[in-house]
Amino acid sequence: MYKYDHIDQTLVDQRVAQFRDQVERRLNGALPEEEFRPLRLQNGLYHQRHAYMLRVAIPYGLLSAKQLRMLALIADKYDRGYGHFTTRQNIQYNWVELEGTPNILADLAKVEMHAIQTSGNCIRNITSDAFAGVAADEYVDPRPICELLRQWSTLHPEFAHLPRKFKFAINGAKEDRTILLCHDVGIELKKDAAGQLLADIYAGGGMGRTPILGSLIKQGLPWQLLPSYLTALLRVYNRFGRRDNLYKARIKILVKALGPEEFARQVEGEWAHIVDGDDNFTQAEWERVAQHFTKPAYKTLLPLSTEQLLAQIGSVEGNERIAFSRWLERNVRSHQVPGYASVILSLKPHGVPPGDVTSAQMNAIADLADQYSFGELRATHEQNLVLADVEQAQLVELWRAAKKQNLVLPNIGLLTDIIACPGGDFCSLANAKSLPIAKAIQERFDDLDYLYDLGEITLNISGCINSCGHHHVGNIGVLGVDKDGEEWYQITLGGEQGNDAAIGKVIGPSFYADEIPDVMTNIINTYVGQRHEDESFISAYRRLGVAPFKEAAYSHAKKKVVSEQAAGGAA
Incomplete structure (x- = not known):
């Protein structure tokens, strides 16, 4: 993984000193809140419902065991013993005190981490494939490009005050695991017949109040020209983006208003003036960064079949064999190198907020990374963690060790592998709570046999229209809304991430919180009752349309009315 050089470390250290001075002036009253806020x-650093929240950058989701141990230390020292992994491959601390934040940043700097540009109207943390460099379907390892663009965008003076926040996602594999089309800019990497690295650029995607899928505006851009082209793109956005209306300030609104073709034309016009400038990447820059993303010291191993792996369980009782088999199916992914696999550690045990991990678990995961995965791990968009380079022969041993930390629930990609934002329990922007809804659904569907029968279903929950839980791209989405000071929940169906990305559609009026488990049950029962053999939920939805699911979702309300009328008649 990338290692700081003298320039990186100096920049981060100076940023810590600068912020320490700003906090001191805020605390003594010399710096008013309206000036301190940006x-x-x-x-x-956000000010949330109960305390300050600090969001720490994990660039393109890549972490070392040493860094994770520091995150655990910060959780214990400055927070309440846990952190929350987000959909953008960051980690958040929800209970920090303002006085301690400079010390947190100083501790982060000791392990080459920071919180720069994890908020504000600037280029945010760049995200990518959690399986970058190891995925069996990968065309190009995107991490060198991610790092080059991270360095290019960090504290870029021209783009420090954009009309709104700006998010990049970068993919280099056949399967899109980055929700590329739902970002302000999505970059699809590929190679041409001559082996040259090229990029297709998508712009104008996003979720939130107006969910839109991005449009292809540039094909076959040589990788060296990314800085100049993206500079041109951001200049057009900076010049014409809506600064008069917070809700219309994202680039998706500009691209929609102009049309993708006209937006691309204006970017090309701006780019013509700078394409031959000094901003472009050089081969020397590539080599400087790419040296940090070489393959680890893999052994020469023979691949093991599922039968061979199950045989390692030995003559233990069948329940353990079944549990391990399920974990292999749901939590283990194929690898580029024979004899290795990638393992997803589930942060979704029932009763725990999705994405939350305790300091004890962080330290244990760091130990697992050191022992089984070359001291590295990755954060996923789905709010889980990945050990990317595990010898297949060590999977049983790893599974037993991770099970002691409650990290092996084999529900990856199933209904209870819920994506959720912190919601109204913490966030001052939220209209409603997300975490109790996630817990209620987990409890309702706490049956692995049934979940396996249902198959792949994604469920995403957001506490407000900002869509930090990415409810728009869940097969089933739940959005918290406010009605006259009360919390209600709106259901969307038909969303999808990946190569067939789609925005879900609202099915109708919203529901009370205590109705949601029944609504989910009715939706799922409709799928079970009308699906074809081996048909996934999203395929069944597309075949059947919204009508049967909508009717089922609201059927409980009709029953409730009938029940109340019957009770009234009996009285």
Whole structure:
């Protein structure tokens, strides 16, 4: 993984000193809140419902065991013993005190981490495939490009005050695991017949109040020209993006208003003036960064079949064999190198907020990374963690060790592998709570046999229209809304991430919180009752349309009315 050089470390250390001075002036009253707010936001510090929240950058989701141990230390020292992994491959601390935040940033700097640009109207943390460099379907390892663009965008003076926040996602595999089309800019990497690295650029995607899928605006861009082309793109957005209306300030609104073709034309016009400038990447820059993403010291191993792996369980009782078999199916992914696999550690045990992990678990995961995966791990968009380079022969041993930390629930990709934002329990922007809804659904569907029978279903929950839980792209989405000071929940169906990305559609009026488990049950029962053999939920939805699911979702309300009328008649 990338290692800081003198320039990186100096920049981060100076940023810590700068912020320490800003906090001191805020605490003694010399710096008013309206002036402090943009300064703290660009250092990842929010003021939430109960306390300050600090969001720490994990660039393109890549972490070392040493860094994870520091995150655990920070959780214990400055927070309440846990952190929350987000959909953008960051980690958040929800209970920090303002006085301690400079010390947190100083501790992060000791392990080559920071919170720069994890908030504010700037280029945010760049995200990518959690299986980058190891995925069996990968065309190009995107991490060198991710790192080059991270360095290009960090504290870029021209793009420090954009009309709104700006998010990049970068993919280099056949399967899109980045929800590329739902970002302000999505970059699809590929190679031509001559082996040259090229990029297709998608712009104008996003979720939130107006969900839109991005449009292809540039094909076959040589990788060296990415800085100049993206500069041109951001200049057009900076010049014409809506600064008069917070809700219309994202680039998706500009691209929609102009049309993708006209937006691309304007970018090309701006780019013509700078394409031959000094901003473009050089081969020397590539080599400087790419040296940090070489393959680890893999052994020469023979691949093991599922039968061979199950045989390692030995003559233990069948329940353990079944549990391990399910874990192999749901939590283990194929690898580029024979004899190795990638393992997803589930952060979704029932009763725990999705994405939350305790300091004890962080330390244990760091130990697992050191022992089984070359000291590295990755954060996923789905709010889980990945050990990317595990010898197949060590999978049983790893599974037993991870099970002691409650990290092996074999529900990856199933209904209870829920994506959720912190919601109204923490966030001051939220209209409703997300975490109790996630817990209620987990409890209702707490049966692995049934979940396996249902198959792949994605469920995403957001506490407000900002869509930090990415409810728009869940097969089933839940959105918290406010009605006259009360919390209600709107259901969307038909969303999807990946190569067939789609925005879900609202099925109708919203529901009370205590109705949601029944609504989910009715939706799922409709799928079970009308699906074809081996048909996934999203395929069944597309075949059947919204009508049967909508009717089922609201059927409980009709029953409730009938029941109340019957009770009234009996009285």
